Amino acid sequence: MQDQDIQKAMPSIRQAVNDVETIRRDGKGPTGELVLFPHLPYILSEDLLMDEKERQQLAKLEASATSIDVVVSIGIGGSYLGNKALFDAFCGPYWNMGLASERQLPQVFFAGQNADPESLSALTRYLEVKAKTTEKQLNIVLLVISKSGSTIEPMSAFYALYPRLSAICHVEVITITDKQHGLLLSQSQEKHWMHFSVPEGIGGRFSVLSQVGIVFCALCGIDYREMIQGAKECDQACQGKDWKENPALALALFRYLATVSRGVTAEVVMPYGDRLNSFGRWYAQLMAESLGKAKNRQGKTIHYGRTLVPSLGTTDMHSMTQEHQEGPNNKLIQFITVQNMDTSMPVHCQEGNVTGTVDIGRIMKTAQRANAEALASEQRMSCHIALPAVTPRTMGGLFYFFMLTVAYEGGLAGINAFDQPGVETYKKIMHSYLKGYMSGK
Numbered sequence: 001m002q003d004q005d006i007q008k009a010m011p012s013i014r015q016a017v018n019d020v021e022t023i024r025r026d027g028k029g030p031t032g033e034l035v036l037f038p039h040l041p042y043i044l045s046e047d048l049l050m051d052e053k054e055r056q057q058l059a060k061l062e063a064s065a066t067s068i069d070v071v072v073s074i075g076i077g078g079s080y081l082g083n084k085a086l087f088d089a090f091c092g093p094y095w096n097m098g099l100a101s102e103r104q105l106p107q108v109f110f111a112g113q114n115a116d117p118e119s120l121s122a123l124t125r126y127l128e129v130k131a132k133t134t135e136k137q138l139n140i141v142l143l144v145i146s147k148s149g150s151t152i153e154p155m156s157a158f159y160a161l162y163p164r165l166s167a168i169c170h171v172e173v174i175t176i177t178d179k180q181h182g183l184l185l186s187q188s189q190e191k192h193w194m195h196f197s198v199p200e201g202i203g204g205r206f207s208v209l210s211q212v213g214i215v216f217c218a219l220c221g222i223d224y225r226e227m228i229q230g231a232k233e234c235d236q237a238c239q240g241k242d243w244k245e246n247p248a249l250a251l252a253l254f255r256y257l258a259t260v261s262r263g264v265t266a267e268v269v270m271p272y273g274d275r276l277n278s279f280g281r282w283y284a285q286l287m288a289e290s291l292g293k294a295k296n297r298q299g300k301t302i303h304y305g306r307t308l309v310p311s312l313g314t315t316d317m318h319s320m321t322q323e324h325q326e327g328p329n330n331k332l333i334q335f336i337t338v339q340n341m342d343t344s345m346p347v348h349c350q351e352g353n354v355t356g357t358v359d360i361g362r363i364m365k366t367a368q369r370a371n372a373e374a375l376a377s378e379q380r381m382s383c384h385i386a387l388p389a390v391t392p393r394t395m396g397g398l399f400y401f402f403m404l405t406v407a408y409e410g411g412l413a414g415i416n417a418f419d420q421p422g423v424e425t426y427k428k429i430m431h432s433y434l435k436g437y438m439s440g441k
């Protein structure tokens with residue numbers, strides 16, 4: 001960032017600081033709408049977002065998690081991506097394959113994140129076979145998450161799974177949806193299912209640190225208290241009005257300047273390590289829906305935003321890096337790395353006539369460093385967040401940090417980061433076709 005760019009951006013920086021202060025103080029976004037995500041780090045100690053009844057239910061669930069065989073988390077968008085990021089970070093690809101006696105916690109599957117009959121029927125078949133071949137009755141939790149309570153993909157998945165599984169197993173339904181409205185809420189109340197709310201003022205893409213992620217963590221044995229503690233520490237570290245003393249504001253400013261002064265139109269989020277792969281996809285929704293906006297707050301058409309490309313190191317260095325290095329110089333590469341991985345795995349390594357033993361984690365770190373240096377050698381922009389380790393605490397901090405960065409960037413760009421009017425256009429067309437189809441037109 002150059003001084004002259006920063007000087008020019010001073011009014012926007014003041015606007016961003018003012019915006020986030022207003023949200024923190026009054027819970028109001030730029031058009032006066034309720035925005036309460038800055039209360040998420042305090043969700044376990046304040047009553048604003050989670051009430052006593054929910055706390056008691058949560059404690060009950062946490063205590064009973066070991067008696068559940070399978071959890072199917074049903075949701076899409078913000079009702080899916082955060083939980084998938086948590087699952088990848090703390091359970092991993094082999095979680096469901098391990099022995100139940102070793103895992104001592106439920107198997108975890110996701111459904112409703114696509115309108116895809118093939119994966120849904122494969123999951124149904126797998127669970128049916130498991131139910132029929134397990135001696136005792138299978139105990140399944142369908143965790144149905146939808147803020148609106150009407151999104152077609154998760155609702156369809158629920159309508160497909162619930163009757164089929166209820167016929168052969170013990171199924172408990174837990175719903176996480178709006179407190180007051182929606183189809184899922186009315187069904188939940190009618191059937192007396194355990195219910196948690198997606199709190200008012202918490203948009204789907206901000207909901208991973210709310211009941212949406214917390215209930216999921218309680219079922220999978222992930223320490224959600226530590227996750228919320230991490231968010232709190234991040235909140236406290238990002239209060240400054242001066243960008244040099246506020247890392248969330250600094251990163252937002254860097255991205256904003258890259259966009260408006262350096263012709264950056266794409267952002268590649270590139271975590272290194274499989275555990276963070278889905279975090280990139282979570283961030284894709286947060287960034288795309290918050291910052292991809294046609295109009296600024298004065299109603300002027302500006303088409304702000306960057307195309308977000310989730311990518312994975314080192315994997316995608318062998319597919320996408322060529323374009324990052326030599327394609328249009330229009331992108332910002334956002335690296336996320338882990339300083340201390342849980343595992344070390346020393347292997348034989350040969351570089352020319354030098355042979356030795358190198359830890360695979362060192363190979364990963366070296367690859368990231370080389371990637372950043374190669375980009376810099378061609379005046380290509382990158383930024384780097386290094387987590388000390390992947391823990392519930394650092395992940396809570398990371399989720400919250402990225403939420404704050406988009407709130408600041410919304411202020412810098414003079415847009416509303418808390419609505420998503422653009423997704424309504426296709427929905428209207430799709431629902432009118434489906435209605436026509438069902439009425440035989």
Ligand SMILES: O=P(O)(O)OC[C@H]1O[C@H](O)[C@H](O)[C@@H](O)[C@@H]1O
Binds near residue numbers: 076146205289
């Ligand atoms: O949680 P739900 O109401 O089911 O919404 C799921 C997703 O659907 C929409 O298409 C929105 O664009 C997303 O922001 C939201 O996260």
